[in-house]
Amino acid sequence: MRVITGKYKGRSLAAPKNEARPTLDRMKETLFNILNPCLPNATVLDLFAGSGQLAIECLSRGAARAVLCDNNKDSVAAIKANFEKIGEKPQIFFGDFRDCLSRSELTFDIIFVDPPYKSAFYSEVLATVSNKSLLNEKGVVVCEHDSEHDLPQEVCDLVCFDVRKMGSVKFSFYKRREQCE
Numbered sequence: 001m002r003v004i005t006g007k008y009k010g011r012s013l014a015a016p017k018n019e020a021r022p023t024l025d026r027m028k029e030t031l032f033n034i035l036n037p038c039l040p041n042a043t044v045l046d047l048f049a050g051s052g053q054l055a056i057e058c059l060s061r062g063a064a065r066a067v068l069c070d071n072n073k074d075s076v077a078a079i080k081a082n083f084e085k086i087g088e089k090p091q092i093f094f095g096d097f098r099d100c101l102s103r104s105e106l107t108f109d110i111i112f113v114d115p116p117y118k119s120a121f122y123s124e125v126l127a128t129v130s131n132k133s134l135l136n137e138k139g140v141v142v143c144e145h146d147s148e149h150d151l152p153q154e155v156c157d158l159v160c161f162d163v164r165k166m167g168s169v170k171f172s173f174y175k176r177r178e179q180c181e
Contacts, residue, residue, distance in 0.1 A: 001053060004029055006060030008086045013053050016078035023054060023114070023144065027166045031142070032057060034164070034173070035110060038140055039063050042109035045134070047097050047125065052079035054112050056086060063110075069093040069100040097121065101128045107136045114144040122151050126174060130156035141174040 003011045004025060023031070032039075035058075042063040046055040048070060055066035068079055068090055076094050083090040093100040097115070111129060115121040122143055129135055141158060143151055147170045153160050155174070162173040 001025070001051065003053075003057055003060050003086075004032065006057070006062070008056060008060035011056075011085055013051055013056065013082045013085065014078050015051050016072065016075040027169060027171075028053070028057060030164065030166060031171055032061065034162075034171075035140070035142070036061065038110055038138075043067075043106060043136075045069070045104070045106075045108045045111045047100065047111065047113050048115045048121075049079055049092075049112075050075050050114070052082050052090065054114075055090075056082060058110065059086070059088065065091070067091045067093065067100075067104075067106065067108075069095070069097055071096050097125065098128070101125070101132060101134065104132070104134060107134055107139070109136050109139045111135060111139070111141045112144070113141060117146040117149075123155055126152075126155035126158050130158045130176075135176060137176065139175065143172045143174070145170055145172065 001013045040062045044058045044063050044066040046068045049068035052068050055068050113125050147165050147168050151172045157177045158174040159177050160172050164171045
């Protein structure tokens with residue numbers, strides 16, 4: 001696992017010593033080709049952050065700020081180690097995603113949602129993001145999930161505008177309804 005491009009290009013990253021499944025480099029490359037226009041000066045939230053690799057890739061490509069959330073101590077240790085490798089201090093919320101979302105005083109340009117695939121957290125996260133207005137006007141929520149399952153087309157005022165299948169994984173992209181009209 002490594003940083004693909006940007007100011008931290010080529011830096012190797014550690015995976016946590018738990019069941020987290022890092023996003024593969026080839027998938028990450030496709031994902032960031034889609035997100036590149038959104039990255040300059042973006043504020044990013046990486047829920048279920050695992051190693052923190054998605055947040056680090058965003059920072060490497062010009063994002064201004066990243067907030068990471070995970071409730072696993074091994075994941076938080078990996079995040080800290082990976083941020084140390086790039087010479088930045090992470091803003092980590094150690095705890096349940098619900099607490100992270102309810103306490104957030106920020107709004108975000110990009111929100112990554114990558115919980116355990118068999119969890120039922122996707123709709124709950126999307127509803128909370130919508131109800132608490134955590135997504136900036138032109139922001140994007142990216143949900144990584146098992147390709148055998150589809151996520152809802154709409155959750156509150158968030159609408160799925162794109163789905164990309166890559167092997168056994170899908171990325172579903174959501175934005176605010178008014179941005180789809």
